[in-house]
Ligand code: ATP
């Protein structure tokens with residue numbers, strides 16, 4: 001058991017996007033500082049962090065200086081190069097630990113891990129060559145989705161295959177990367193469980209949210225999700241099983257497909273998750289504070305939901321709606337301070353409390 005970080009301690013965060021920004025704000029509320037490590041010169045987290053290092057993930061001197069400056073290291077994205085982790089691991093504890101990164105950086109490793117735990121994934125087949133793809137079509141069937149095993153996010157690096165004519169185009173789109181062929185799941189809806197495990201092994205899971213995607217990007221999360229009491233318990237137990245198996249410390253997002261035959265795990269994210277943003281206005285302790293508490297060795301906070309919430313992402317020119325949203329009742333606006341509203345870029349989100357007034 002680690003002793004809790006004292007007031008004024010510094011949490012190092014790899015990645016300075018909106019997640020790093022909101023983690024920094026939560027850390028500040030608890031009297032803790034953050035030091036952001038980010039490749040780009042400007043980033044959303046820089047405005048609110050105590051310190052920022054702008055350097056590449058192969059800059060040994062910068063990594064060492066960062067590692068020496070912080071008391072613990074965490075991250076806002078899972079694709080951290082191994083080289084950086086090899087250097088950092090001797091300088092400060094990394095939480096969640098590297099096993100969680102290893103499992104979630106590669107979709108094949110992830111599926112193997114989940115299957116070994118007794119959880120269900122979409123039927124899948126590894127694809128390295130065009131011949132593998134033909135075998136996968138034969139074995140798993142169509143329709144299907146071909147995904148690069150590494151580096152995919154927001155639906156990038158994915159191609160749907162409806163019929164055999166699509167196969168060549170999908171294969172070419174992978175550009176020689178290792179890929180995983182997944183059978184298309186006919187789900188009724190998608191939900192996610194955001195759960196935390198503390199350094200003491202305690203687990204706290206948020207009420208599952210129901211997720212709606214548009215163009216492969218999360219558009220909306222609604223709590224409560226359309227789930228029975230039994231399903232809700234099953235979803236939380238399933239997430240807890242994953243956290244315990246990894247001896248995980250921090251917040252994790254577990255994406256699930258709901259089918260008549262039960263839950264199918266889509267993927268896990270070893271970090272705070274876009275579908276957990278509703279917790280900022282629906283719980284006493286939101287996912288960002290919960291993650292900071294966990295990695296700082298503090299006890300987990302109260303994650304019980306006290307409001308019904310609909311979270312909507314503001315993507316690209318959704319920013320045009322902001323003037324109107326500023327005066328909307330029961331609405332909390334969260335903007336990331338990104339200067340340019342490019343198409344497909346997550347600029348902010350809005351949490352609308354929909355609980356009927358008593
Ligand atoms: P994100 O970063 O938003 O989590 P991602 O790029 O990691 O996205 P996935 O989560 O694998 O991609 O897939 C994105 C979405 O595509 C899913 O939420 C789901 O709507 C759809 N999808 C993915 N795999 C399948 C599948 N096997 N069957 C049906 N739909 C799928």
Ligand code: MG
Nearest residue numbers: 154255266267
């Ligand atoms: Mg996903």
